[in-house]
Amino acid sequence: MPPDLKNEMGVDAPAQAGSDQQSQQFKASFQGELGKINENLQYTATHAEQAKHGPMAGKRDALTPAFQSALAQIDPANTGKAQGAIDSTLSTTRSVGAEVSAFREAAEKAYDDWQTRQGDFDTSIGQIEELEAWEDAKAPTLRQVSGMIQKQVDQRQYAPAGVAFDALKPKLAPIYEEYQKQKAAKEQFDPQLAALEPRLAEAATPKFDKLKPKQDEIASGKTTMDAAVAKKDYVQGLEVVGQLEGQVDTYQSALEELEQQKAAYEEALGPVQSRVQSVAVSEPQYVKLQPQAQEITSAQAGAQASAEGEEFVQALSQVQDVSSKLDALDEAKAEVDRLKAEYDSAYAAVQPRLQAAASSEPQYAKLQPQQQEIAAAQSTMEAAAQAGEYEQANTQVAELGAKLDVFEEAKAEIDRQKEEYEAALAEIKPRLDALSVSEPQYAKLQPQQQEIVAAQSTMEAAAQAGE
Numbered sequence: 001m002p003p004d005l006k007n008e009m010g011v012d013a014p015a016q017a018g019s020d021q022q023s024q025q026f027k028a029s030f031q032g033e034l035g036k037i038n039e040n041l042q043y044t045a046t047h048a049e050q051a052k053h054g055p056m057a058g059k060r061d062a063l064t065p066a067f068q069s070a071l072a073q074i075d076p077a078n079t080g081k082a083q084g085a086i087d088s089t090l091s092t093t094r095s096v097g098a099e100v101s102a103f104r105e106a107a108e109k110a111y112d113d114w115q116t117r118q119g120d121f122d123t124s125i126g127q128i129e130e131l132e133a134w135e136d137a138k139a140p141t142l143r144q145v146s147g148m149i150q151k152q153v154d155q156r157q158y159a160p161a162g163v164a165f166d167a168l169k170p171k172l173a174p175i176y177e178e179y180q181k182q183k184a185a186k187e188q189f190d191p192q193l194a195a196l197e198p199r200l201a202e203a204a205t206p207k208f209d210k211l212k213p214k215q216d217e218i219a220s221g222k223t224t225m226d227a228a229v230a231k232k233d234y235v236q237g238l239e240v241v242g243q244l245e246g247q248v249d250t251y252q253s254a255l256e257e258l259e260q261q262k263a264a265y266e267e268a269l270g271p272v273q274s275r276v277q278s279v280a281v282s283e284p285q286y287v288k289l290q291p292q293a294q295e296i297t298s299a300q301a302g303a304q305a306s307a308e309g310e311e312f313v314q315a316l317s318q319v320q321d322v323s324s325k326l327d328a329l330d331e332a333k334a335e336v337d338r339l340k341a342e343y344d345s346a347y348a349a350v351q352p353r354l355q356a357a358a359s360s361e362p363q364y365a366k367l368q369p370q371q372q373e374i375a376a377a378q379s380t381m382e383a384a385a386q387a388g389e390y391e392q393a394n395t396q397v398a399e400l401g402a403k404l405d406v407f408e409e410a411k412a413e414i415d416r417q418k419e420e421y422e423a424a425l426a427e428i429k430p431r432l433d434a435l436s437v438s439e440p441q442y443a444k445l446q447p448q449q450q451e452i453v454a455a456q457s458t459m460e461a462a463a464q465a466g467e
Contacts, residue, residue, distance in 0.1 A: 020076040026086050030067050033093040034060070040097075040104035048107035049156045056103050059096045066092060110158035117165050121149065124169065127176045134183070134232070138175050142168070185234035192241050193225075199248045208258050210310040214251045221247060261312035268319045269303070275326050276300055281333070285340050288388035289332050296325045339390030346397040347385075353404045354378060357411075363418055366466040370407045377403055414466055421463055432456060 037060050044053045070089040073082035128146055131139040145168050152161035203218050221244045228236040281293045303318035357374055364371075381396035435449055442449075 020074065022076070022079050022082070022086075023071060023074050026067075026071065026074070026090075029090055030063075030093055033090070033097050034063060037063075037093075037097045037100045040100045044100075044104050044107050047111045047156060048103065051155075052103065052107075056096075056100050060100065063089070063093050063096060106159075107156075110162065111156075113162050114153065114158035117162055120169065121146075121153075121165055124165070124172055125150075127172060127179075131176065131179055134179055136175065136179060136232070142172060142175070182232055182234045185238045189229075189234045189238045189241060192238070192245070196241060196245055196248065199252070200244070203248050203251050207255060208310050210258065211251060211254055214247065214254060218244060218247050218251060258310065258312065261316065262307075262310075265307060265312045265316045265319060268316055268323070269307075272300075272319050272323050272326065276322065279326070279329065281329075284386060285336055285388050285390070286333060287386075289329060289336065292325065292329045292332060296322055296329060299325060336388060336390060339394060340385075343385055343390045343393045343397060346394060346401070347381075350397060350401055350404060353408070354400075357404060357407050362464060363414055363466045364411060366414065367407060367410055370403070370410065374400065374403050374407060418463070425459075425463075 041053070041057055041060060044056065066089045070082060070085035073085045075081045125146055128139060128142045131142060145164065149161050149164045149168065152158075152164065200218065200222060203215060206212070206215070221240055225237050225240040225244065228234070228240060276296060279293055279296065281287075281289045299318060299322045303315045303322060306312075306315035306318055354374070357371055360368075360371075377396060377400045381393050381400055384390075384396060385393040432452070435452055438446075
């Protein structure tokens with residue numbers, strides 16, 4: 001063994017043997033066994049656990065003093081004197097050699113076995129570092145275990161390091177696999193969420209009470225997503241963000257539909273509202289149309305209630321119904337105006353005749369029932385007109401005209417008869433006056449005179465009565 005190696009191994013050179021054959025053979029045998037031991041210990045010095053290598057080196061170091069002691073006992077003149085010591089030393093040396101050889105074999109196997117794991121271990125360290133960067137909850141424990149294994153490797157405790165790594169590897173694999181899934185999911189999740197966030201913010205803005213259930217559903221989904229992200233469950237987060245995209249699409253479609261419905265309602269409401277505000281049926285001639293006006297007001301209130309309830313399709317239908325009712329009211333007002341114009345014209349035509357028919361001259365006393373009938377018909381007609389019943393009033397004014405025709409014919413007949421009476425009376429008036437003279441020679445004629453006077457009185461009474 002070179003001097004520097006001996007110093008490195010801590011082995012002093014054995015004592016010089018004598019030149020006798022026994023000494024030379026003993027030295028050769030001992031050095032042969034010691035050389036094997038030193039070769040094995042040279043390997044274990046750099047490949048075996050120091051705590052186990054040290055005691056083995058100590059056993060080797062103890063062999064040299066034993067060799068020197070046995071060598072000192074050799075007597076060239078008496079070979080049997082040191083043979084027992086020689087045999088004992090060589091036996092011990094061979095025993096230590098066998099132990100060191102087994103130690104080296106175990107160390108070499110442990111080292112070689114570890115070398116087959118070193119690459120996987122290095123990969124595992126990289127995976128643990130990724131998990132630490134990910135802030136995985138299990139990363140500290142994994143780092144602690146891997147650190148212990150690295151310490152065992154540094155101390156050349158390859159066998160327990162291999163056992164510990166074999167236990168770590170199947171535990172790390174599913175954790176790292178889950179991390180890879182989450183990382184891959186995050187790479188999809190982040191851009192999807194970034195694109196969705198402005199839409200989520202818009203969907204959170206209250207616009208229609210009717211859409212609140214959809215907004216609540218979106219808010220609930222976002223809470224679930226945020227909770228998943230907080231625990232780095234991007235697989236669930238990706239699933240939920242996909243669901244949220246669908247929910248936001250549904251919400252926005254519903255929002256657009258409601259906005260379109262509202263716009264259509266408001267567009268229809270504008271002109272109708274101005275027409276409703278201008279509806280005027282408080283004039284006497286339109287009293288009959290007040291129920292229609294009230295119906296319009298009620299229908300408008302119904303449309304407004306539907307709109308406030310965000311039922312814009314129904315509100316639009318109701319506004320259109322209000323428009324139809326307004327059209328009907330306008331037509332009814334136009335018809336009332338037409339009938340009123342007819343009535344006013346007809347009434348104006350009979351007005352002078354009514355005034356003439358109302359005069360109460362004695363000769364027309366016989367016509368009082370007709371006058372009363374005309375007056376009653378006039379009152380009924382005027383009441384119908386006041387109630388806005390112009391169609392009925394027009395019928396009645398026509399009937400009143402017919403009654404006036406009859407009355408005027410009767411009046412004309414009375415006038416004719418009166419003229420005839422007055423003409424006849426004028427003819428006999430001198431004769432009647434002559435009869436009033438009471439001359440004595442005509443005393444005999446007094447009964448006749450009285451009869452004539454009575455007839456005259458009856459005649460005058462009949463004329464006074466319009467007969």
